[in-house]
Amino acid sequence: MQMISSRIAQLRIKHLALLDIIADRGSLREAAKVLCVTQPAVTSMLKDMESLLQVSLVERGQHGAKLTTEGVIARDRLTLVLNALQGLEDCIRAPNVKEHLRVGALSLAMLEMLPAIICKVRARRPDITIELQEGTVDGIIEGVMNGQLDCAIGRLSDNFHQEHYDALFVRPVSIMPLKAVCSVRNPIARERTVTLKQLRNQAWILLPKGTASRETFERAFIQQGLQPPAPAIESFSWLSNFHLAASSELVTVATAIAVDRFVQYGLVSAIDIRWPVKLPPIVFFCRKEAVQLGTVKIFHEELKRTFTNSPDVKAM
Structure with missing residues (x-):
């Protein structure tokens, strides 16, 4: 297990949310209202973060506050941590349940692919609870990237860039004409x-x-x-x-x-026509650090088993 640095260990939960709130509200004063603290307290929190990370995170001017380039990078990473913590709370607070899985999917997968997969996951591990979130291609990619979803079934859009490939474990599932x-x-x-x-x-x-x-x-x-x-x-x-x-x-x-x-x-x-252009393949994806999570691993295994021999789709 990789240990975090002593500087990062000094961050608190409110630090994790601060940059996202500043980006959303556009000022330290408004961020203070959301966090129910004084503006000097927010200024102090921000200084602590900038000192710990040794970069400038927020630009302040006459029209409010906005994140620097480094601030945007930090906000995105900290949002991932917050969503992971929320997933942990959802998991451990659920009565008599040890593990929880959050899955994003296109509407097609929700209606035509997921039922078979979920039945197999439930048969194998009935103690796992599953939260399904239907969305657009870009919406479920964003959900996995920021940690709101553990994994997803979707397609890769034109907005899928190198940063996504660097962060995500992606495996093709099937081609559907x-x-x-x-x-x-x-x-x-x-x-x-x-x-x-x-x-x-x-x-x-x-x-x-x-x-x-x-x-x-x-x-x-x-x-x-x-x-x-x-x-x-x-x-x-x-x-x-x-x-x-x-x-x-x-x-x-x-x-x-x-x-x-x-x-x-x-x-x-x-209609009796064979469509001459293929759809982009259906893919399974999750963050690379989540691929060994027990729930994600089981879901991916049952997904592969379900569609390897499916007569309705061409497995990849």
Whole structure:
């Protein structure tokens, strides 16, 4: 076990939160109100931190206070420590529970992937409690980076930079192809070997710009020299999109695992086209220092077992 330096050992819990509060409120006076102390006390705390770390953390001027570059780095690291402490409290204060796992996931994984994994984790360790947080790609990456989540199932976005690779343990899980769907009453549901040129004239329900599904959808048309169709409706929920398509002439796209499930329910019909562009792979990730946590290790092991032989996804 690596011992912390004597200087760092002098930091207290309020020190850990101070920089984040200053960044949020923009002044030492407002930070003092949040911490329920006097402004001189906050000034003293800040001086202590700057002395211990031997850098300037906050710039003060006529318009308030803002973090220096070193202050931002320190704030991000200290936020991680605070969230880890909160996770510890959640774990040890829960009645009759020894371990707690916080998992972030995209909505697709929440509905189609996590149930099988959680059942296996619970069968193996029924004493573990699991907290699920649904979010966007960037949201769950941020949650893992700042320690609010122990691990996550998601995709890597364009905002995934070298600092993320340096801090995170990342493993690909599966590749899920994209499929187009429509109402079972839509005439295009009965056609065979549908082309993108035909689909270009349909009325579409699409996820917003910036999502992996939307980018994959549009790239397919662009690669064939076609202008991507503008959506008639934009909706972030693929589940809502299925219901909209089922009750109208509109068509939409989603991952194959979701489409196949709702085709089985009789809600929608898959359009006969193999989407020519692949979605980015689904990945598992956590902070490197968390990969050996018992709960994270068990979750990752069951995730690999669940999707190695899954008929619905291509394992990686």
